[in-house]
Amino acid sequence: MIKICCIGAGYVGGPTMAMIAKKCPDVQVTVVDINEKRIAAWKSDTLPIYEPGLDAVVKEALGRNLFFSIDVDQAIRDADIVFVSVNTPTKTFGEGAGYASDLQYWELCARRIKEVSTSDKIIVEKSTLPVRTAEAMERVLHSGENAMHFEVLSNPEFLAEGTAIADLENPDRVLIGGHETPSGQKAVQTLVDIYATWISRERILTANVWSAELSKLTANAFLAQRVSSINAISALCEATEANVNEVSHAIGTDSRIGAKFLKASIGFGGSCFKKDILNLVYLCESYGLQVPADYWRQVVLMNEYQETRFVKNMLRNMFNTIAGKRLAVFGFAFKADTGDTRESPAIRVCRELAAERAKIVVTDPKAIENAKIEMPELIDQIEFEEDPYKAAKGAHAIALLTEWPEYKTLDYQRIYDSMSKPAFVFDGRNHLDHDALFEIGFEVYSIGKGLKSHLQ
Ligand code: UDX
Ligand code: UDX
Secondary structure (H helix, E strand, O other): OEEEEEEOOOOOHHHHHHHHHHHOOOEEEEEEOOOHHHHHHHOOOOOOOOOOOHHHHHHHHEOOOEEEEOOHHHHHHHOOEEEEOOOOOEOOOOOOOOOOEOOHHHHHHHHHHHHHOOOOEEEEEOOOOOOOHHHHHHHHHOOOOOOOOEEEEEOOOOOOOOOHHHHHHOOOOEEEEEOOOHHHHHHHHHHHHHHOOOOOHHHEEEEEHHHHHHHHHHHHHHHHHHHHHHHHHHHHHHHHOOOHHHHHHHHHOOOOOOOOOOOOOOOOOOOOHHHHHHHHHHHHHHOOOHHHHHHHHHHHHHHHHHHHHHHHHHHHHOOOOOOOOEEEEEOOOOOOOOOOOOOOHHHHHHHHHHHOOOEEEEEOOOOHHHHHHHOHHHOOOEEEOOOHHHHHOOOOEEEEOOOOHHHHHOOHHHHHHHOOOOOEEEEOOOOOOHHHHHHHOOEEEEOOOEEEOOOO
């Protein structure tokens, strides 16, 4: 029986390992983490992350061939394959601060693996990492006295939160990078065989390690770039009376461009896009490639511009003062169907609204607890309210920041009646029926269309 250990029971490690365990009953999967609370939650009825469909997958395999544990050393020692899925945040200190990846947890894992192993192992990079991290890992793993052989593979994860289970069950592709040596190729084949249990062979791509590492950064950079591109056009639409939804639809039907990731928004968030692009910028710079570095940096700058532009539009349209005004923020998660708030555009929006001394009320169906953690400095200034009707009561404006489906079907007449007038809706996701809202009496601002007003 093949034994897998995964270090890191987060948004990536947890769902990915649960799916492998579900699909391969004859593979034993143990997920370990230094966070005891998180491990306990994985074993309980309330999983530590909200992900549609995840409960059933975990339930099916838990205790059969899926285990969660805090005994990191034992799980590593027993394993034939060790996946590493620990966090690799942007460095906040020293060389490369603000851009480079902080690899300290990664290196600690490598040292631990080397220290406790008593047999040869395949080490799989699951976390997103700078190109050539595998080389550094191999140096650590093979340093000093050690008879063991470790083969490092790169197997980046392309799942998106909110659709993780569908993405894992039926991925566009799985990518496995390995060295072009006999032992490298043998390790690649071992991992290919595991995925081939449920994924057709032509969707399992193999590559060299460096290509696999770079492909992950590139995929995220390209996706984020599409969002920044359409958001750049949204600003131009507002200035020219073009409608960004129409532009996006028109260009998206060009098969060379494609329809996905062209939805204008308040900006992209999530744990990966910004971190990975900044990492790409740093990599380019460290190879002396200044123009490519600046090119990618602009994608992030465009995103910050879009978030700030949204707040400026709120302020301008609300008569240049929001001090003391109650503003209801609908949605704090970085997108719908997740409770994750990492790098959510809502964070900057709330900070900037708070700086204008607005009275902010945040509502969200899944992310309120995480929202509280995101803004410790504003905890006294912001009210958190589960019920959107209560959040909107007495408010001057609603700022919709996450496209939760339930926000489409609220009773907006009831909400309008309970608000201060003139009542504004600022739709940061172009999610609501703007004509219907306008009919009710709202002043309606949407991305790429600007303000529709009764007041002129
Ligand atoms: C991961 C990677 O961090 C990221 O680089 C990649 O792009 C996506 O996958 P995610 O699963 O979302 O991200 O991270 P997170 O939810 O923070 O989980 C990481 C887990 O690793 C945490 O639970 C943390 O406690 C654990 N960890 C961290 C360890 O077990 N050991 C360590 O030394 C460090
Ligand atoms: C992303 C990648 O999609 C995934 O492959 C990778 O492994 C991790 O990073 P995730 O961060 O979960 O996944 O979310 P994603 O669906 O990509 O959305 C990222 C952000 O872009 C969200 O804030 C979303 O609202 C925004 N977005 C997306 C838009 O603003 N417009 C769009 O058209 C699409």
